[in-house]
Amino acid sequence: MPEETIFSKIIRREVPATILFQDDRVTAFRDINAKAPTHILIIPNKVIPSTNDVTPEDEGVLGHLFIVAAKLAKEQGIARDGYRLIVNCGRHGGQEVYHLHMHLMGGRPLGPMLMPAG
Numbered sequence: 001m002p003e004e005t006i007f008s009k010i011i012r013r014e015v016p017a018t019i020l021f022q023d024d025r026v027t028a029f030r031d032i033n034a035k036a037p038t039h040i041l042i043i044p045n046k047v048i049p050s051t052n053d054v055t056p057e058d059e060g061v062l063g064h065l066f067i068v069a070a071k072l073a074k075e076q077g078i079a080r081d082g083y084r085l086i087v088n089c090g091r092h093g094g095q096e097v098y099h100l101h102m103h104l105m106g107g108r109p110l111g112p113m114l115m116p117a118g
């Protein structure tokens with residue numbers, strides 16, 4: 001079994017978070033350190049540490065992350081102007097929490113995706 005992180009405790013509601021959506025496969029909650037007016041994390045309830053660990057059996061839940069992202073973007077009023085979905089992986093990707101998650105960010109122009117290559 002992969003190691004649990006703080007996100008498993010959020011899923012089980014053992015630590016507080018502003019949960020906006022939850023079903024049997026996915027949980028979505030506001031990022032504690034928002035980098036945009038809307039900054040939501042959408043995560044599989046099952047622990048998948050990173051995209052390096054996804055398997056064909058995860059196809060359904062990973063697709064579901066996008067369905068929930070689109071639903072939340074509409075509910076949060078950011079769908080029309082647009083938003084960014086980000087999944088960081090590993091050290092170079094800047095991943096801090098090893099429970100795969102999709103960032104849904106919007107509510108202002110987010111600027112270029114990356115700094116120029118250096």
Ligand code: 5GP
Binds near residue numbers: 006017
């Ligand atoms: P990563 O860098 O791994 O892609 O993003 C991890 C995100 O999780 C960060 O944006 C960070 O602010 C958020 N985060 C870390 N710990 C907590 C927590 O305990 N609660 C909430 N709501 N967000 C957290």
